[in-house]
Amino acid sequence: MTQPEATDGTAAGQTQEHSPREALALLAQAAAPERRGLVKGLGWLAVAAALEAIGPILGKHFIDNHVLPRQFDLGAMAGLLAAMLLSGWVASLTRYSQLRRMAAVARRSVLRLREQVYAHVMAQPMTFFDRSITGQLLSRITNDTDAVNNLYRQVLFVMLDSSIVVLGALVAMAWLDWRLMLIVLALVPASSGIIWLYQRASSGPVQRARALRADLNAQMAESMAGMAMLQSAGATARFAQRYEAVNQAQLGARVQELRANAWLLRPALDLLNVLLIVTVIFGFGQRELSGVEVGLLYAFLAYIARVVEPLIQITMQFSQLQQALVAASRVRALLREPVPATQQQASLTVPHGAIHFDHVSFGYKPDQPVLQNLDLKIEAGSFVGIAGHTGSGKSTLLALLLRFYSPGAGRILVDGQPLAQLPDEAFHQAVGLVPQEPYLVAGTVRDNIRMGRAISDERLEAAAKAARAYDFLSALPQGWDSRLGDGGLAVSTGQKQLIALARALAGDPRILLLDEATANIDSATEAQVSEALRALRGQVTVVAIAHRLSTIREADQIVVLNHGRLSERGTHEALMAIDGGIYQRLVQLQALED
Numbered sequence: 001m002t003q004p005e006a007t008d009g010t011a012a013g014q015t016q017e018h019s020p021r022e023a024l025a026l027l028a029q030a031a032a033p034e035r036r037g038l039v040k041g042l043g044w045l046a047v048a049a050a051l052e053a054i055g056p057i058l059g060k061h062f063i064d065n066h067v068l069p070r071q072f073d074l075g076a077m078a079g080l081l082a083a084m085l086l087s088g089w090v091a092s093l094t095r096y097s098q099l100r101r102m103a104a105v106a107r108r109s110v111l112r113l114r115e116q117v118y119a120h121v122m123a124q125p126m127t128f129f130d131r132s133i134t135g136q137l138l139s140r141i142t143n144d145t146d147a148v149n150n151l152y153r154q155v156l157f158v159m160l161d162s163s164i165v166v167l168g169a170l171v172a173m174a175w176l177d178w179r180l181m182l183i184v185l186a187l188v189p190a191s192s193g194i195i196w197l198y199q200r201a202s203s204g205p206v207q208r209a210r211a212l213r214a215d216l217n218a219q220m221a222e223s224m225a226g227m228a229m230l231q232s233a234g235a236t237a238r239f240a241q242r243y244e245a246v247n248q249a250q251l252g253a254r255v256q257e258l259r260a261n262a263w264l265l266r267p268a269l270d271l272l273n274v275l276l277i278v279t280v281i282f283g284f285g286q287r288e289l290s291g292v293e294v295g296l297l298y299a300f301l302a303y304i305a306r307v308v309e310p311l312i313q314i315t316m317q318f319s320q321l322q323q324a325l326v327a328a329s330r331v332r333a334l335l336r337e338p339v340p341a342t343q344q345q346a347s348l349t350v351p352h353g354a355i356h357f358d359h360v361s362f363g364y365k366p367d368q369p370v371l372q373n374l375d376l377k378i379e380a381g382s383f384v385g386i387a388g389h390t391g392s393g394k395s396t397l398l399a400l401l402l403r404f405y406s407p408g409a410g411r412i413l414v415d416g417q418p419l420a421q422l423p424d425e426a427f428h429q430a431v432g433l434v435p436q437e438p439y440l441v442a443g444t445v446r447d448n449i450r451m452g453r454a455i456s457d458e459r460l461e462a463a464a465k466a467a468r469a470y471d472f473l474s475a476l477p478q479g480w481d482s483r484l485g486d487g488g489l490a491v492s493t494g495q496k497q498l499i500a501l502a503r504a505l506a507g508d509p510r511i512l513l514l515d516e517a518t519a520n521i522d523s524a525t526e527a528q529v530s531e532a533l534r535a536l537r538g539q540v541t542v543v544a545i546a547h548r549l550s551t552i553r554e555a556d557q558i559v560v561l562n563h564g565r566l567s568e569r570g571t572h573e574a575l576m577a578i579d580g581g582i583y584q585r586l587v588q589l590q591a592l593e594d
């Protein structure tokens with residue numbers, strides 16, 4: 001099948017809106033089943049912040065009531081000190097246990113989210129994958145959901161926890177002296193201003209680094225998928241150079257981002273801290289410094305120390321937070337991609353396997369018809385070969401039968417029932433496919449034919465016999481327990497193709513589709529495939545696209561497509577009798593090639 005063209009990086013329908021609201025909605029949705037646990041956790045964090053806020057007030061009492069008036073009431077002083085220590089410890093313990101609880105909620109939420117995204121992508125129609133670039137899709141499922149994990153950690157731990165601490169300290173300060181509290185409160189807009197400046201300086205590099213990273217992933221996935229082509233074309237060095245260049249650019253963008261952090265963000269926040277302390281001390285200097293004010297000064301300095309660190313924490317996480325928000329909104333956009341509604345009827349089955357293309361038209365793009373008004377009846381149990389020039393629509397016809405796409409006009413009937421209405425299970429049971437590129441999984445011969453289906457060993461062997469694969473499989477070093485696929489035995493393309501045929505037949509299909517299954521195999525194996533197809537006559541409807549016309553020579557009916565229209569139809573002999581016909585010319589061309 002012709003490879004789809006990738007025009008842009010995003011799957012269609014994926015608007016690139018990166019609003020924080022979208023991202024937060026995603027978090028809320030993924031954590032929804034654990035809302036109670038989260039609310040409880042937040043409640044306990046508030047208790048911890050309140051306990052922490054008590055410390056400096058106790059310290060103030062200690063100074064004002066005991067140290068300055070020189071009232072060394074040992075019992076009361078020990079009580080105050082113990083209360084300070086205890087409240088600190090209990091606060092730390094509470095905070096630690098709640099943060100652990102939230103980390104677990106985050107892990108479980110991301111797990112759920114990843115499963116949801118995967119299932120959603122799997123449910124997409126083929127047109128979605130035509131529009132997406134595999135590497136970017138992979139990156140979306142793995143990296144972006146990882147980034148959502150980060151977002152959880154940051155939103156829940158840094159942002160919420162730090163905000164609660166800041167709030168607790170501000171309330172305590174207001175209670176002590178609201179005017180001084182207002183001075184400290186100025187810290188919030190001042191640090192927001194710094195964040196804004198920082199964002200402006202770093203958003204370019206942040207976006208660039210992110211885009212380049214996605215590019216790196218996409219390049220890697222594409223290179224792996226096309227390794228044979230790259231190596232045979234001697235293009236590996238060039239691709240490595242391209243990868244290196246993007247890698248360098250990504251590093252450059254990251255360094256720029258870190259520079260903005262090191263030269264702007266941290267020094268500015270430190271300066272702010274110093275300014276604040278100076279202002280508060282100056283504020284005290286303006287008053288008549290009575291004894292009582294010393295305790296207050298102590299409490300305020302203690303609170304400032306507590307407020308500044310969480311605020312710095314919030315701001316320092318900002319660039320990561322930005323990335324995580326972008327990733328989360330992308331995941332949400334992916335989840336918004338609509339899954340087409342099916343009108344399947346549970347009662348339908350495929351008892352025979354007769355196919356009727358009832359005036360079917362189809363185009364991948366609305367204005368470019370690929371199949372035009374195709375009217376074709378295929379009897380149950382018959383063998384039909386599809387031939388035609390390259391690009392004539394053969395693979396497209398098969399893609400429609402496989403329900404990868406739906407006809408634009410007309411309909412496809414199987415045993416008189418609309419193909420679209422067959423329930424998935426009945427459809428997969430009824431239709432077997434042998435693709436052009438046979439595909440082996442890492443596992444034994446049995447695993448490779450069974451493919452996780454509940455099929456008895458006897459049935460597997462019968463399928464292997466029908467596919468003419470039994471003899472060579474049994475002769476492998478460990479017979480049917482030999483390992484194939486990644487890290488397993490190397491078998492020839494022809495042998496892989498016989499395994500693929502056995503796999504398709506093991507499911508006992510009513511309809512068997514072959515997509516250029518004999519294009520890359522030797523003549524001896526092709527003869528075996530032809531023999532197998534002959535033997536299926538009367539039992540299974542076979543629709544075979546064959547570039548190699550000898551495979552379909554004995555078909556009951558050969559259908560020739562030309563620019564998406566049915567142009568000739570008949571047995572090999574009948575079509576060869578059409579002088580100047582497309583089929584005749586294709587056969588002659590092939591004879592010349594051979």
Ligand SMILES: Nc1ncnc2c1ncn2[C@@H]1O[C@H](COP(=O)(O)OP(=O)(O)OP(=O)(O)O)[C@@H](O)[C@H]1O
Binds near residue numbers: 364365388390391
């Ligand atoms: N996924 C796709 N998206 C857009 N256009 C496509 C897609 N697949 C095929 N086409 C276009 O549809 C037309 C028919 O292609 P198709 O693959 O069905 O032809 P074919 O007869 O099977 O060709 P070949 O023998 O080369 O496999 C071509 O013009 C092709 O470019």
